Amino acid sequence: MNDIPPSYQRVVLAARPRGPVAPENFRLETVAVPALADGQVLVRNHYLSLDPYMRGRMSAAKSYASSQALDDTMIGGTVGQVVASRNQDYQVGEFVGGMLGWSEMGVSDGELLRKLDTRIPLSAFLGAVGMPGMAAWYGINQILAPADGETVVVSAASGAVGSVVGQLARLRGCRVVGIAGGPEKCAYVVDQLGFDACVDYKAGTLEADLAAATPDGVDAIFENVGGACLDAALARTNAYARIALCGLIAGFNAKELPINNARLLLINRLSVRGFIVTEHMEFWPQGLQELGELVAGHQIKYRESVADGLAAAPEAFIGLLQGRNFGKQLVKLI
Amino acid sequence: MNDIPPSYQRVVLAARPRGPVAPENFRLETVAVPALADGQVLVRNHYLSLDPYMRGRMSAAKSYASSQALDDTMIGGTVGQVVASRNQDYQVGEFVGGMLGWSEMGVSDGELLRKLDTRIPLSAFLGAVGMPGMAAWYGINQILAPADGETVVVSAASGAVGSVVGQLARLRGCRVVGIAGGPEKCAYVVDQLGFDACVDYKAGTLEADLAAATPDGVDAIFENVGGACLDAALARTNAYARIALCGLIAGFNAKELPINNARLLLINRLSVRGFIVTEHMEFWPQGLQELGELVAGHQIKYRESVADGLAAAPEAFIGLLQGRNFGKQLVKLI
Numbered sequence: 289m290n291d292i293p294p295s296y297q298r299v300v301l302a303a304r305p306r307g308p309v310a311p312e313n314f315r316l317e318t319v320a321v322p323a324l325a326d327g328q329v330l331v332r333n334h335y336l337s338l339d340p341y342m343r344g345r346m347s348a349a350k351s352y353a354s355s356q357a358l359d360d361t362m363i364g365g366t367v368g369q370v371v372a373s374r375n376q377d378y379q380v381g382e383f384v385g386g387m388l389g390w391s392e393m394g395v396s397d398g399e400l401l402r403k404l405d406t407r408i409p410l411s412a413f414l415g416a417v418g419m420p421g422m423a424a425w426y427g428i429n430q431i432l433a434p435a436d437g438e439t440v441v442v443s444a445a446s447g448a449v450g451s452v453v454g455q456l457a458r459l460r461g462c463r464v465v466g467i468a469g470g471p472e473k474c475a476y477v478v479d480q481l482g483f484d485a486c487v488d489y490k491a492g493t494l495e496a497d498l499a500a501a502t503p504d505g506v507d508a509i510f511e512n513v514g515g516a517c518l519d520a521a522l523a524r525t526n527a528y529a530r531i532a533l534c535g536l537i538a539g540f541n542a543k544e545l546p547i548n549n550a551r552l553l554l555i556n557r558l559s560v561r562g563f564i565v566t567e568h569m570e571f572w573p574q575g576l577q578e579l580g581e582l583v584a585g586h587q588i589k590y591r592e593s594v595a596d597g598l599a600a601a602p603e604a605f606i607g608l609l610q611g612r613n614f615g616k617q618l619v620k621l622i
Numbered sequence: 623m624n625d626i627p628p629s630y631q632r633v634v635l636a637a638r639p640r641g642p643v644a645p646e647n648f649r650l651e652t653v654a655v656p657a658l659a660d661g662q663v664l665v666r667n668h669y670l671s672l673d674p675y676m677r678g679r680m681s682a683a684k685s686y687a688s689s690q691a692l693d694d695t696m697i698g699g700t701v702g703q704v705v706a707s708r709n710q711d712y713q714v715g716e717f718v719g720g721m722l723g724w725s726e727m728g729v730s731d732g733e734l735l736r737k738l739d740t741r742i743p744l745s746a747f748l749g750a751v752g753m754p755g756m757a758a759w760y761g762i763n764q765i766l767a768p769a770d771g772e773t774v775v776v777s778a779a780s781g782a783v784g785s786v787v788g789q790l791a792r793l794r795g796c797r798v799v800g801i802a803g804g805p806e807k808c809a810y811v812v813d814q815l816g817f818d819a820c821v822d823y824k825a826g827t828l829e830a831d832l833a834a835a836t837p838d839g840v841d842a843i844f845e846n847v848g849g850a851c852l853d854a855a856l857a858r859t860n861a862y863a864r865i866a867l868c869g870l871i872a873g874f875n876a877k878e879l880p881i882n883n884a885r886l887l888l889i890n891r892l893s894v895r896g897f898i899v900t901e902h903m904e905f906w907p908q909g910l911q912e913l914g915e916l917v918a919g920h921q922i923k924y925r926e927s928v929a930d931g932l933a934a935a936p937e938a939f940i941g942l943l944q945g946r947n948f949g950k951q952l953v954k955l956i
Contacts, residue, residue, distance in 0.1 A: 344889075514884065533888045546880035550848065554867045554896040555678075562888040 292330070292371055295320050297598050298361045298391035305346055309609055313346065314362070314602040322395060324374045329396050333368035333388055336598070336619040337414035338605045339448075340512075340537045362390035362601075365419055367410050368621075378403075385413045390601050392621055408583055415616035416590045417579045420448035423565040425575040427510050427532035428456045430568070431561050434530075436461030438507035441498070441524070443517040445486055446473040446591070448616035449534060452579070453510045454483045455588045462508075465501045467494070467517050469611045476614070481589060494520045505529075514538045514545050522549040525556045533562040537609065591615030626664070626705055629654050631932050632695045632725035639680055643943055647680065648696070648936040656729060663712045663730050667702035667722055670932070670953040671748035672939045673782070674846075674871045696724035696935075699753055701744050702955075712737075719747045724935050726955050742914055749950035750924040751913045754782035757899040759909040761844050761866035762790045764902070765895050768864075770795030772841035775832070775858070777851040779820055780807040780925070782950035783868060786913070787844045788817045789922045796842075799835045801828070801851050803945045810948070815923060828854045839863075848872045848879050856883040859890045867896040871943065925949030 295318050302315035324330055345356040345363055356363055366388040370378050375398045378384065383404040388394025404413050415421060434440050440457040444450040445466025454464045454477070466477040466486040474486035485501040487494060498520045505526035511518050514536035522531075536545055552558065582588040593613040595604035601619045608617045629652050636649035658664055679690040679697055690697055700722040704712050709732045712718065717738040722728025738747050749755060768774050774791040778784040779800025788798045788811070800811040800820035808820035819835040821828060832854045839860035845852050849872035856865075870879055886892065916922040927947040929938035935953045942951045 518884075536885055536888050545885050546882045547884040548880045550852075550881040551870055551879050553894060554870050557896045557898055557901070558894075559896075560887060560892075560894040562891045562893075564891055567891070 292321060296392040298389065299598060299601055300359050301346060301356050301362055303358070304348055304355075305343075309343065309346065309606050311602050311606070316599055321393060324372055324395065327375050327397050328373075329370055329375045329378045329384075329398055329401065330372040331366070331368045331384060331386060331388055331394050331396060331401075332371045332622065333366040333392060333394060334620070334622045335367050335411045335414055336390055336601060336621060337365040337418065338595075338601065338608050338613075338617040338619060339365070339419070340535055340608065342605065343537075343609060361394075363387065364389045365414055366391075366394065367404065367413050368394075383410060385418065390598065390619075392598055405580060408580055411592060411594075411616075411618055412583055412590065414618060415448045415592065416452050416583050416588050417576055419565060420616065421452045421579045421588075422572055422575050423449045423534050424452035424456055424510070425579060426563065426565050426568055426571055427534055428453060428460070429575075430571065431532040431563065432457075432508040432510060432530050434460055434462045434508040437463070439463045439465065439502050439504055440508045440510065441465050441467065441502065441506050441521045442510040442512070443467040443489075443521070444512035444535070444537065444611075445477045445483065446481075446614060447512065448590070450510070450512055451477070451481055451590055451615070452588060455481055455582075457508075458482055458484075459582075459587065463502075463504070465498070465506075467498070467513070467521075473614060476591065480591070489517060495523060498524060508532075510534060512537060514547075518547060519549045522547070522552045522558075525552060525558055527556050529556060529558050531558060531560040533560060534565075593617045595619045597621070626655060630726040632723065633932060633935055634693050635680060635690050635696055637692070638682055638689075639677075643677065643680065643940050645936050645940070650933055655727060658706055658708045658729065661709050661731050662707075663704055663709045663718075663732055663735065664706040665700070665702045665718060665720060665722060665728050665730060665735075666705045666956065667700040667726060667728060668954070668956045669701050669745045669748055670724055670935060670955060671699040671752070672929075672935065672942050672947075672951040672953065673699070673753070674869050674942065676939065677871075677943060695728075697721065698723045699748050700725075700728065701738060701747050702728075717744060719752065724932065724953075726932055739914060742917055745926060745928075745950075745952055746917055746924065748952060749782045749926065750786050750917050750922050751910055753899060754950065755786045755913045755922075756906055756909050757783045757868050758786035758790055758844070759913060760897065760899050760902055760905055761868055762787060762794070763909075764905065765866040765897065766791075766842040766844060766864050768794055768796045768842040771797070773797040773799065773836050773838055774842045774844065775799050775801065775836065775840050775855045776844040776846070777801040777823075777855070778846035778869070778871065778945075779811045779817065780815075780949060781846065781947075782924070784844070784846055785811070785815055785924055785949070786922060788815055789916075791842075791844075792816055792818075793916075793921065797836075797838070799832070799840075801832070801847070801855075807948060810925065814925070823851060829857060832858060842866075844868060846871060848881075852881060853883045856881070856886045856892070859886060859892055861890050863890060863892050865892060865894040867894060868899075927951045929953045931955070 515538035848870035
């Protein structure tokens with residue numbers, strides 16, 4: 289078992305971004321390991337998850353969640369190991385997922401912890417068998433429900449959410465077309481993940497390329513990006529197409545993120561639904577069970593971008609917002 | 623009974639609009655009354671309905687319906703009286719609704735005719751108890767389903783659809799806020815139709831005025847206009863608000879009609895659904911029954927703008943697209 293050090297490092301929100309996120313928005317701090325109160329658990333985090341939603345929390349502006357307080361530990365999902373426990377439900381040595389933030393260690397009352405199946409790689413619980421996987425599962429199963437033979441478009445297709453979206457849709461018998469940035473990501477999406485096609489939005493011919501890749505139009509869109517990606521997909525919609533709005537990463541640094549093709553919402557009688565997967569926890573047990581089996585059976589593949597050490601987290605997060613990551617962005621802490 | 627004249631007048635689509643609709647897009651013609659084939663009915667139209675959807679049909683661009691052919695009678699809903707019949711289901715003298723177009727008379731095989739309850743004013747079957755009323759009924763009952771105490775916003779509030787939307791929502795116990803153009807329309811919407819408030823979009827302070835009129839935010843939007851009206855309403859949405867997209871009249875003469883507040887679709891987890899009420903005919907018997915009773919019982923009021931004679935139809939239609947009408951726009955033919 290691990291010895292418990294006297295202190296650990298964490299990253300706090302030092303200042304809210306004005307425009308793009310910058311390193312000076314964060315501050316690395318060393319803090320003392322606290323004594324545990326009755327019922328508390330001390331966890332040493334092995335991996336920290338970096339996710340686009342964190343950008344929203346950094347702003348003071350209205351969002352679906354309250355903003356991250358200044359000088360508090362940056363919010364974030366983690367997986368790690370219990371190193372001390374005054375909670376009878378958690379034993380030292382157990383592996384747990386939690387929301388312990390950008391921090392080498394964290395204290396929990398056990399409420400938001402879940403025990404992890406050690407037959408699956410630990411980091412997968414932050415990706416395909418974690419929140420990103422559940423976002424994909426919820427959008428596909430509870431919103432889009434694409435039928436065999438329908439065409440599904442997903443943006444940020446090589447990312448943690450998009451890669452699972454496409455593979456789940458393929459398992460339903462859909463034609464799946466991804467949108468990703470650059471030929472390397474597109475090749476991965478088609479060759480490794482098994483999408484039918486992938487369009488490189490950086491090639492400058494997004495509309496024409498997406499049209500060529502969707503000869504039968506588009507029946508369902510899983511949107512992670514917004515902006516030009518969403519407009520291009522809307523332009524290809526068939527009547528009654530459904531759009532699950534999971535993320536709008538294109539707009540994080542913009543004041544406005546217009547949908548220019550809004551007219552098509554009416555003309556093609558589209559349904560659009562924005563959702564936040566953490567508001568639908570009642571589906572998580574079923575979804576995580578299914579995703580875990582698919583990952584264990586290699587029916588869902590995933591890829592990770594791993595930054596090394598907590599001090600690398602701010603730069604990795606900035607890269608994520610710029611699309612520099614390739615697959616699920618993690619920070620390895622141990 | 624009416625004598626049957628040897629000829630009648632109709633308006634055909636002479637040219638597709640380039641930019642705003644203009645009088646030269648139409649042509650008034652005199653045509654001979656045809657001999658009836660077996661099964662056919664000859665109807666003398668009393669009223670012609672003018673509706674925003676006709677603008678879409680005039681374009682060659684992709685829309686939800688095939689475009690109106692050049693040199694054909696302009697499409698349109700009508701109410702009138704059977705003046706000759708070789709169809710045993712329809713007797714001379716009966717009043718019928720149909721889609722006989724911008725025309726003093728029309729021939730039907732009976733398929734799209736419906737017999738009208740003569741206890742309700744004939745013109746109401748083109749408005750509150752016709753397609754506009756059904757659009758309101760469908761949006762309120764099948765999409766928005768606003769609960770007692772929720773706040774509903776409807777644009778084009780004094781119009782044929784919007785006026786019914788607001789009154790149906792009031793009957794459900796909602797706070798109803800209209801958006802209309804000019805103080806006269808706004809006063810009518812509040813004083814005569816019983817809306818809780820109405821905001822004048824022409825006053826130049828739409829966002830602030832709508833915010834003041836929706837102190838508890840907005841739970842449901844029935845959108846007839848789009849553009850700035852929709853963006854202002856989106857800015858006031860509460861979490862999980864629903865948007866029924868019935869019309870986008872603001873965009874008929876524009877190339878693009880952006881939704882600038884698209885980010886709120888995600889942040890507030892909104893649901894948007896575009897719909898075309900003629901695709902949901904299975905609800906019409908129930909809806910028209912309910913609307914007919916509400917109109918007969920004076921629980922739904924309506925107002926009409928009546929142009930006199932077929933030759934006045936093009937100018938009246940152009941006025942409708944510019945918001946110059948006040949209430950349901952009709953053309954009285956007899």
